[in-house]
Amino acid sequence: MRCVIQRVTQAYCTVDNIITSQIDLGLLVLLGVEEEDSQEDIQWLGQKLVNLRIFSDENGLMNKSVQDVQGNILLISQFTLFAQTKKGNRPSFIRAGKPDMAKPMYEEMGKLLSQLLGKEVQMGVFGGDMKIDLCNDGPVTIIMNTKDKDNF
Template sequence: MRAVIQRVSKASCSVDSKITGQIKDGLLILIGIEEEDTIEDMRWMAQKFVNLRIFNDENGLMNRSVLDIRGEILLISQFTLFAQTKKGNRPSFIRAAKPDKAQPMYIQMAHYLSTLINSEVQMGIFGADMKIDLLNDGPVTIIMNTQDKDNF
């Protein structure tokens, strides 16, 4: 599982010009799921998301989590995080999980995050052509990978 986590002042997702999810202060999380990912990977990553201390405290230091600020989360499924570009110029996405595995895990991640932050997680639409609008705050952008837990 790979994720790009962005601290945002606001973010929204729209499909066919209709907003499917929007947040104010919080996290925009782009998540890619691969075949080897497990429920344990999902839980590990979700715990990391909600506990990352990347929001400023009263001294301007990154000491607060999305939980601490009672922030929101917009979760977007993005299989392109598994792009392989080693050969040629056209990316291969062979490592990305097939929809029958990825979609249920994406939905489980949203439900689990909702439980952790005690608020509804906003979402995109799995497999749709989504347009993401965001105001990255900082900017603060973190990349995580469950296959490399020792570095996160």
């Protein structure tokens, strides 16, 4: 799994000009699933997301997690995180998980994050033509990959 994590003051997802999900202070997480991903990847990444200390404390230092600040999470499926651009100019998405495998894993990540956070995680529309609006706070943007845990 790969994800792009953005600390936000607000974010929302629209499909066909209708807001389908929205959050105030919290994390916008763009999540890509690949064929080799497993339950272990979901567990590892879920724990990292809710415990990642990227929110400011009273001294302005990044010492608080989304749980600590009682923030929210907006989870968006994003197969394009597995784009391969080495050859030619048209990206290949061959490494991205097929929908019949990726959708259940995306939904399971949403359920796990809701459990860990103690409140409902907002979700995008899997496979939908989503428009994501956000106000990146900081800006703070972090990229993670469960296949490269030693660097994260």
